[in-house]
Amino acid sequence: MAHSILRRLAVSAAAFTALAAIPALFSTPAVAQQKPIKVGFSMALTGPLGAGGKSALIGMEIWRDDVNAKGGLLGRPVEFVYYDDQTNPAKVPPLYTKLIEVDQVDLVVSSYGTNVIVPAMPIVMRKKMVFPALFGLAVNDEFKYDRYFQIMPAGPVPKEDWSRGFFQIAKSKNLKTVALAAADAEFAQNAVDGARKIAKSMGFEIVYDKSYPPPTTDFAPIVRAIQATNPDVVYVGSYPPDSVGMVKAANELGLKTKLFGGGMVGLQFAAIQKNLGPMLNGIVNYDFWVPAPTLNFPGIDAFLKKYQEKAAAAGVDPLGHYLPPWAYAYLEVLGQAVSATKSLDQDKLAQHMRTTTYNTIVGPVKFGANGEWASTRALMVQFRDLKADNLEQFTKAGSRVVLYPDSVKSGELAFPYRQ
Amino acid sequence: MTGAATTVITDPGLFLNAVVAGLLLGGFYAAVALGLSVAFGQLDIVNIAHPAFIIVGSYFAYLFGARYGFDPVITGILLTPVFFVLGMAVYSIYYASFERTGQESLSGLAFFFGLMFIIEVTLIMIYGVDYRLVSAPYIGVNWKIGVVDFPLRMAIPFVVSMLMTIGLYFYLSKTFIGRAILAVSQDRQALQLMGADPVKIKQVAFGLALATASIAGALLIVIGPVEPSINREYIGRAFAIVVLGGMGSIAGTVLAAFILGIAESFVLTYASPSWAPAVAFGILLFTLAVRPSGILGRPS
Numbered sequence: 001m002a003h004s005i006l007r008r009l010a011v012s013a014a015a016f017t018a019l020a021a022i023p024a025l026f027s028t029p030a031v032a033q034q035k036p037i038k039v040g041f042s043m044a045l046t047g048p049l050g051a052g053g054k055s056a057l058i059g060m061e062i063w064r065d066d067v068n069a070k071g072g073l074l075g076r077p078v079e080f081v082y083y084d085d086q087t088n089p090a091k092v093p094p095l096y097t098k099l100i101e102v103d104q105v106d107l108v109v110s111s112y113g114t115n116v117i118v119p120a121m122p123i124v125m126r127k128k129m130v131f132p133a134l135f136g137l138a139v140n141d142e143f144k145y146d147r148y149f150q151i152m153p154a155g156p157v158p159k160e161d162w163s164r165g166f167f168q169i170a171k172s173k174n175l176k177t178v179a180l181a182a183a184d185a186e187f188a189q190n191a192v193d194g195a196r197k198i199a200k201s202m203g204f205e206i207v208y209d210k211s212y213p214p215p216t217t218d219f220a221p222i223v224r225a226i227q228a229t230n231p232d233v234v235y236v237g238s239y240p241p242d243s244v245g246m247v248k249a250a251n252e253l254g255l256k257t258k259l260f261g262g263g264m265v266g267l268q269f270a271a272i273q274k275n276l277g278p279m280l281n282g283i284v285n286y287d288f289w290v291p292a293p294t295l296n297f298p299g300i301d302a303f304l305k306k307y308q309e310k311a312a313a314a315g316v317d318p319l320g321h322y323l324p325p326w327a328y329a330y331l332e333v334l335g336q337a338v339s340a341t342k343s344l345d346q347d348k349l350a351q352h353m354r355t356t357t358y359n360t361i362v363g364p365v366k367f368g369a370n371g372e373w374a375s376t377r378a379l380m381v382q383f384r385d386l387k388a389d390n391l392e393q394f395t396k397a398g399s400r401v402v403l404y405p406d407s408v409k410s411g412e413l414a415f416p417y418r419q
Numbered sequence: 420m421t422g423a424a425t426t427v428i429t430d431p432g433l434f435l436n437a438v439v440a441g442l443l444l445g446g447f448y449a450a451v452a453l454g455l456s457v458a459f460g461q462l463d464i465v466n467i468a469h470p471a472f473i474i475v476g477s478y479f480a481y482l483f484g485a486r487y488g489f490d491p492v493i494t495g496i497l498l499t500p501v502f503f504v505l506g507m508a509v510y511s512i513y514y515a516s517f518e519r520t521g522q523e524s525l526s527g528l529a530f531f532f533g534l535m536f537i538i539e540v541t542l543i544m545i546y547g548v549d550y551r552l553v554s555a556p557y558i559g560v561n562w563k564i565g566v567v568d569f570p571l572r573m574a575i576p577f578v579v580s581m582l583m584t585i586g587l588y589f590y591l592s593k594t595f596i597g598r599a600i601l602a603v604s605q606d607r608q609a610l611q612l613m614g615a616d617p618v619k620i621k622q623v624a625f626g627l628a629l630a631t632a633s634i635a636g637a638l639l640i641v642i643g644p645v646e647p648s649i650n651r652e653y654i655g656r657a658f659a660i661v662v663l664g665g666m667g668s669i670a671g672t673v674l675a676a677f678i679l680g681i682a683e684s685f686v687l688t689y690a691s692p693s694w695a696p697a698v699a700f701g702i703l704l705f706t707l708a709v710r711p712s713g714i715l716g717r718p719s
Contacts (some may be wrong), residue, residue, distance in 0.1 A: 020562055043550075046543055046548055047648065047650075049547075050543070050547075050548030050646075051547065051548045051549040051550065051646070054547065054548065062426070078446055173656075184693050189601065210691050210692055210693070211691060211692060211693045212687065212692035212695070213695055213696050214652075214658075215652040216683075216687070216692065216695065217447070217642060217643065217683075218440060218443070218444045218573060218642070218683075218684070218687075220436075220440050220568065220570060220573070220683045221436075221437055221440050221441075221683075221687035221688040222687050222688075222692055224433055224436055224437075224440075224688060225433075225687065225688045225689070228430060240550050240644060241550065241643050241649070242646050244552070244643055244644050245548075245642075245643050248558070248559060248570075248572060248643075249570070251559055252560070252561040252568065252570040252572065253561065253568055253570070254560060254561075266550070266644075269549075269550070271549055271550060271551070271552060272550060272552065272644065275552035275553075275644075276552060279559060312679070314547065315546055315547030315549060316547055316549055317549065322442070337646060346685075389552075389554060
């Protein structure tokens with residue numbers, strides 16, 4: 001009797017296996033038939049960071065398509081489940097709850113920007129999922145989550161590492177006095193907090209240290225107030241419209257200082273670069289990737305070519321030097337971890353991501369104990385010899401000379417900014 | 420007090436520049452608030468979408484500049500008839516849907532709130548959310564007279580705004596339709612008894628209000644980058660200027676714009692810039708406390 005039951009079961013199993021195999025005979029590639037690996041995230045597709053978020057999504061989709069073209073991850077296709085968080089922190093927790101509980105995604109990654117990464121943290125932490133993050137500044141200082149991995153190369157002490165290069169350059173020129181100006185908003189305040197600490201620790205005298213409200217229309221009075229204190233160094237932490245206002249006012253009024261720039265967001269975006277053109281000359285500002293022989297990592301050119309084809313249609317940053325390669329890279333890290341561990345197990349993935357150096361299109365990535373880069377690679381670049389109304393010039397090495405860090409330095413500082 | 424701080428406070432050049440920068444900024448604020456002064460101040464229409472229409476003006480200036488090389492300010496002026504007709508159409512819908520049935524107070528506000536979002540989303544769908552900027556030969560140029568700076572990026576919007584304001588002021592006070600607009604804001608029934616159609620007059624007035632948005636939008640994109648949701652930054656400021664100046668008073672609107680511009684410039688120059696919005700709205704609250712009808716408004 002028992003033998004008969006076993007035989008029937010064996011026949012049934014064989015028949016089932018054979019039936020299950022039939023569709024595979026008629027389909028290629030096999031990856032299309034597997035249950036997809038779902039990667040869930042919210043993204044700032046509208047709102048203040050919408051421009052960046054849309055360009056990041058293009059970068060992420062290129063990664064997904066590249067991976068799927070090579071057979072997917074663990075032989076399964078990769079599928080995105082994502083929602084627009086409108087750059088609104090209040091929208092983020094319910095979206096991540098939905099992604100995890102309702103959509104039952106296998107992996108999660110963050111939205112773009114500190115303000116929308118922070119509110120996702122408690123949800124992701126509760127589920128103990130690894131959380132690759134895209135451009136969060138010092139998010140893990142408070143959470144101390146050991147499965148947080150942030151791709152922006154700010155460094156292990158992000159607030160300070162962000163501006164360390166700027167002040168090292170100032171120190172190398174024996175400059176003494178510093179003016180600090182920053183927008184009243186989280187990123188800018190974090191950046192200027194770090195700048196203040198670094199400046200003090202390096203012995204600079206701070207002669208101007210003020211914040212301005214983000215809807216400021218005219219920056220000329222601020223530039224004049226800074227000029228009146230006659231600083232050697234002017235460090236600005238600002239958002240795109242303020243950065244444009246500050247650069248234009250500095251040019252119109254002929255701001256005289258020896259080193260100008262620092263943490264201005266927006267000077268990395270193609271539309272703003274094209275518009276400001278020669279007004280940018282001499283400014284030293286942070287960046288993460290620029291066309292330079294020292295940063296020409298395998299895969300970056302092919303990625304940018306694909307991105308630039310898609311960007312024109314989407315009406316986003318046409319060059320894509322700033323954010324999209326990192327949006328590709330944070331998924332590259334996750335994908336490489338899945339492939340290496342042959343698993344979606346969050347413990348194994350976290351362990352692998354804590355200990356491995358990943359080769360990505362933005363170079364080798366190694367995370368430190370707090371989930372930030374183990375050592376900083378926040379670049380300080382100087383704009384050089386730019387002409388008006390010319391976007392093409394920004395695709396060439398030399399338009400932004402890398403001054404810091406030494407490991408990827410591509411030229412020397414043109415000094416001073418304006419006497 | 421440090422030497423640097425003393426220099427800042429006693430520098431006459433800094434003081435003069437703070438005054439001039441405030442006037443230039445105030446001139447631009449006047450352009451932003453002018454249309455609202457007509458719509459809200461005179462017609463009692465809470466057009467919360469006015470700054471959104473200004474952003475539409477900015478996008479037209481950007482588009483005509485990028486595609487055909489037009490100067491942004493010229494584009495703004497050339498497109499005023501289009502905005503005028505658009506304004507008449509918007510008022511017709513508003514009148515038929517709300518004002519005629521006496522539901523204008525809350526439903527009307529919801530209508531313009533919705534309109535604001537529709538404009539924002541439409542711009543996002545067509546142009547994306549990237550910042551848009553324009554080029555013009557005068558952007559980045561500074562005229563220095565003595566110690567005082569006149570960056571043309573601020574000075575040209577000031578001049579254009581003043582010309583627009585003077586033009587509107589004389590139109591409203593010297594022409595038949597202009598006076599009818601002033602009349603409809605004061606006594607609608609009396610105007611009706613004189614044989615004029617208040618609805619048509621209000622339609623023209625709303626068209627005029629929106630026509631100013633075409634120019635104000637062009638001026639905005641001359642000053643700095645624009646993206647679809649930036650209109651929200653100007654809602655509070657524009658309404659504050661109209662209320663501070665006195666409802667319906669064009670001269671009061673300009674005066675209030677100058678006061679806010681100069682206050683902002685002084686706070687940015689001498690105090691902590693973070694306080695600029697608080698000082699501006701503090702002035703508004705103080706003025707309303709001592710003079711509830713605004714600076715040049717008629718006491719009710």
